[in-house]
Amino acid sequence: MKRFLSGNEALAEGVRLARPQVISAYPITPQTTVVERLAEMVEEGSLEAEYLHVESEHTALAAAIGAAATGARTFTATSSQGLLYMAECLTYASGGRFPIVMANANRALALPWNIYGDQRDSLSLLDHGWIQVYAQDNQEALDLALMAYAVAEDERVALPVMVCVDGFALTHTYESVDAPEQDAADAFLPPYRTDNRFNFEEPVSIGYSAGPEHNRFYAYHHHQDMRAAEAVVPEVEARFAACMGRRYPGMVEKYRTEDAEVVMVALGSAAGLVRTVVDALRERGVAAGMLRIRYLRPFPAARIASALAGARAVGVLEKDISFGATGTVYANVMQALASAGVAVPTLDFVGGLGGDDLSRAQVEGAFDDLLRLAEEPVAFAADPVVFLGISGAEGGAA
Amino acid sequence: MSVNARTMTDEEFFYGHKACPGCGGALAVRQALKVLGPYAVAALPAGCMSATGFNFPQMAFGVNAMITPFAATAAVLSGIEAGLRAQGGKPDGCTVVGFAGDGGTADIGLQALSGAIDRNDDILYVCYDNEAYMNTGIQKSGLTPFGAATTTTPAGAHEHGCLTQKKALFDIVCAHGIPYAATASIGHMPDFLRKMERARGIPGTRFIHVLAPCPVGWGFPAQDLVDVARKAVDTGLWYLAEYEGPAVSGVPGGAFKLNRAPKSFALVEPYLACQRRFAGLDAADVAAIEAARDERWELMRSRWIANGEGGA
Structure with a gap:
């Protein structure tokens, strides 16, 4: 269905279609309207999710990590200083191999304080072990919200994805967007299943210390599995095209x-x-x-x-x-x-x-x-x- | 049936760890998990218990457990709880519990803790208080008491140790109107176990602040752990109390209870003298410690319900 949506609204629509089970939300311009729309969706019942009103970006991502450790599909969103404030949690999320999807509304970094768009925020955190993808327009913002989960949750990858959307240029600019039907979204994105979660029959420790003799193996596999995403992305986009009729060109x-x-x-x-x-x-x-x-x-x-x-x-x-x-x-x-x-x-x-x-x-x-x-x-x-x-x-x- | 030395399970949920001999924190975590049982899900931030309990491949937790970012104990607990709720709820007997030290709670983790209490997330937060950043080598935290020498409050000719008072963490937590909060000491184990059990049965956010002495950081022989923890209470420098929020107590603003309100305190000097961290104190410092204690007790006795002499 064609709709006239801002980039943030389009992204929120994509998130709704992905059926996240836990959303942790904290406002920051120009991301805020993403979590506002999601709150409205939860309120009206078009999205069934636990919506956590967290008290900081640090907690927004940390709570998503905790939820992901139970096997829940999770979403959060941030921007700029908020992304930097949660930065230490980025490596917990990626090292823990939690397929969290997070939107980042690209915005300048202080000082001088500035709420408008540039890409210094996410680019300064390229090395934190997340997949980073950048939307060109609002349609892609919506579609990436769905495809990001498919890439993140692929067992060959199992890594978080940051969907970057240019602040104001996209987040607050309206375009005509094709919003898929829920049936098509469900056909594209099945429920999240993982073994990387708490288990009440055989309790596990998730996220722990690994000393010098073991650490490199975690880093090596993190690197290899990140590389594997380069093959997974075209597969996901082919399935997306089959379900939605829209093709994306890969990496x-x-x-x-x-x-x-x-x-x-x-x-x-x-x-x-x-x-x-x-x-x-x-x-x-x-x-x-x-x-x-x-x-x-x-x-x-x-x-x-x-x-x-x-x-x-x-x-x-x-x-x-x-x-x-x-x-x-x-x-x-x-x-x-x-x-x-x-x-x-x-x-x-x-x-x-x-x-x-x-x-x-x-x-x-x-x-x-x-x-x-x-x-x-x-x-x-x-x-x-x-x-x-x-x-x-x-x-x-x- | 209440949990006590006779009824407590023989099952261990925190063992094979590499905590120091006589570690109060390890004792608190071990006993707390025995009360909570096998379906507990534990989250621990950077600190002694995660440093000693999560060393791949030697995992020390017999329950589901994970490390959290230092500031994020309560945040991760909220996420775990929400994740379980979103997938149909917690299994019967499942408590989502955090174990964080004094620095991880009263300093860097306070914001996240406040947020979780504000949301009234269904979690139990246990602060094991060894009164300094012990894992990094005994640095002052917000819960380091006045006069204690640490590596960042060294005792010398000009200063005799920590210059600030222990932060009123229990009061801060209770000011949120949390359903249940308590202070405890590993020197009064039946009281601690009872409070863990009480906390287990109350929905919403619960908080237990348990004094857990550290032989290395405080400077006393490991075998004296329980004695030192008891003396802290006997001298009145620590107190055993409970708070029930408005929803639990039915009292506007909630109700405080002193579990132990002795008419007189044990002498402070022997307690201070048995710990190396207080070696730099002079008579005026000791007098200041007593005065601060008396002021605190005046407040508690006048505003809180005393639950009898030696209630613990």
Whole structure:
């Protein structure tokens, strides 16, 4: 059924369809309307779940961990400082192999205090053992809420999934969204079954200490099972397509990259703008393309490298900066290229910070830079990071 | 039938752990789980009992159990309880119980505990109080008493140990109107077991604050554990009390009860002298400890119902 929903409302609808049994909720802008909608669904009876009004994000995730240890399907949502406040619980959730699904409304980090969108929050926590996936639009936000459970609960994976949705750009922006019927959702996502839970016939300890002689085995299997998700995601998306009729492109989405000379890598909602600019450039005869990374963990390095291998210049557009280094997406992409032996000049376009508008002019300027980079790489040798809106002309590196 | 030394089960639910000899915390957890039985689900944050009980592959818990983030004992308990409820409820005889130390409760875990009480989640929270961060090597917590030397409140020429009073944790918990709360001491085991049993049977959030001396951190021989715990009560430096919230007692604001209200206290000096942590105290410090004790007891005697001399 077509509905006109904000990103948060769409995501909440996806969560409802997934039938979580325990929801722990704490407000933070711009996530809040997710838990508000879920509270309404529980109140009206369209969602049967234990709804915990917790007193902090730390407890929101810790309670989800406790519930998951009983074998319950769980959901929570957060953003920005809230995500950082619960950060230590992220490793308990992933190390405990609890398939919690959590929405993160991507938002800037203080100071300066700022409630608007960028992606520094989730990107700063890439190493906490969670699968991270980024929605491009509200339809994908809804669908990812459902698919995230299927990936997380797959016994080959058994890891939590963070569904990242750009603050305000998606969370508070309305779009027409196709909301699946409950029957179709149930056919796609069966109830959660696991052995990683308390057992009253044979009591177990869940979550414990493992010393130096054992620790590496836990880390190794965590790593291997995270890697396994790269194979599980396409399977889940194929089943989703069979149930819902909507196809998703897997770990990354390649848009007109086959013959592209300049390719922009994008994450989240910015991909919509980049796609428009690519189309305009193509009409002018410029061989531009876009690579949208959907899953940043597990990191699809080989897919990224092969998609970029034919380009003469590659840019990364990201709402993030690791101070004193580069953007985190850029660092990851560079690692993918280096591992595959792909030598291509690159630039890192950092923009949209703290809700700053990522303008069409900026993206066009960034593509201009890439075209220049393809011709004379040496002109950009000093620093790959281009702060949009600061470095001279719009999008210019000069 | 009430649980006592005769009726208590021989089954062990916390054994094979690597706690120090004479550990008050390990005794509290062991005895508490005997009251709760095999269907208890236990959650423990970072602290002595998780450090000594959860070492793969040597698991010490005979009941379902898990480690929680340090600040999150009550949070994880709430989640466990909600998870079981969402799947059709707890099995008969199942108590969702937390065991956290003084730092894990009165300091870093206080927010989560407050939230759980506020929601009145159906959980039992046991704080085993050894009066410092013992697992990390005896650092001051909010429940370290005045005058106790710890590694972060060293006794020297300028300061004689901890400069602050023990936080009034029991009062803080009761101010929430929690259905049931109690203080206890592992030196008064029948009283502790009775309170565990009472707590087991009350729905909603329950809290027991049990004094659990630490031979290593306090500086006394391990075999003196129970004596030291008893002396803490005999001197009036610790007290045995219960609180029933409005829903249980029918009293607006709830009802406090002193289980033991002696007319006079045992001398403080011998209690302090038998512990290395108080070695730096002078006469003025001892007088200050007695004065704080007397002030506390004046408050309790005037506002709480005394349940007879030596009720425990």
